[in-house]
Amino acid sequence: MTKTKICNKCGVEHPVTYFYKNSTKAHGVQGECKDCWRVYDAEHRMYLNGKRVNKTHPLWKPGRYKTLDDAWSHTEIDNKTVEGHVYVVSNKAWQGWYKVGKAVKSEDRLNNYQTSSPHRDYVLEYQEAFDNRNNAETSIHECLRSKVSTHKNEWFYTDLQVITETIQEVKYINARSAKEVTKTMDETIEGFSKAQLSEDR
Ligand SMILES: [Zn+2]
Numbered sequence: 001m002t003k004t005k006i007c008n009k010c011g012v013e014h015p016v017t018y019f020y021k022n023s024t025k026a027h028g029v030q031g032e033c034k035d036c037w038r039v040y041d042a043e044h045r046m047y048l049n050g051k052r053v054n055k056t057h058p059l060w061k062p063g064r065y066k067t068l069d070d071a072w073s074h075t076e077i078d079n080k081t082v083e084g085h086v087y088v089v090s091n092k093a094w095q096g097w098y099k100v101g102k103a104v105k106s107e108d109r110l111n112n113y114q115t116s117s118p119h120r121d122y123v124l125e126y127q128e129a130f131d132n133r134n135n136a137e138t139s140i141h142e143c144l145r146s147k148v149s150t151h152k153n154e155w156f157y158t159d160l161q162v163i164t165e166t167i168q169e170v171k172y173i174n175a176r177s178a179k180e181v182t183k184t185m186d187e188t189i190e191g192f193s194k195a196q197l198s199e200d201r
Pocket of ligand 1 (some may be wrong): 034
């Protein structure tokens with residue numbers, strides 16, 4: 001005789017095999033049946049390329065997606081978050097050429113490239129995280145266009161090292177100017193409290 005269980009969501013009695021296993025529950029299975037769980041899961045969770053995405057992520061949206069571009073348009077992504085990566089990809093079909101681009105997550109963007117490439121032969125060569133990927137990418141492209149004579153759109157014909165060094169330079173400059181802003185703010189606050197103190201006297 002097969003064991004049965006009543007789903008605490010739809011109230012229907014199903015064989016226990018119709019419930020997902022869950023060792024944290026008293027009966028070793030979920031309280032709701034597979035049908036009810038799938039509905040709940042689709043409405044309350046986001047999966048990106050099979051991986052669960054935390055609800056606190058700015059681009060969270062319930063559903064299962066292969067890449068972020070399947071869940072959102074580029075404009076929506078740009079409006080929701082400026083943080084992200086500047087990445088470098090190559091493809092052996094174009095020896096010596098490197099594409100420098102920006103994305104919320106470079107691995108996610110790579111998945112997108114692979115989908116449109118029959119040989120899945122794009123390689124992620126390098127990535128760096130920035131508070132504002134748009135500004136970072138613009139600075140990096142400008143620097144590279146002045147250094148590298150052969151380039152087309154976002155593709156550069158040069159040594160990978162020239163590109164990675166340029167990205168690191170921009171990262172360093174960004175970090176330094178962020179520090180200067182904080183320093184100026186600290187000085188302003190200090191100045192303010194001194195002024196406040198003399199007024200109080
Ligand atoms: Zn149910």
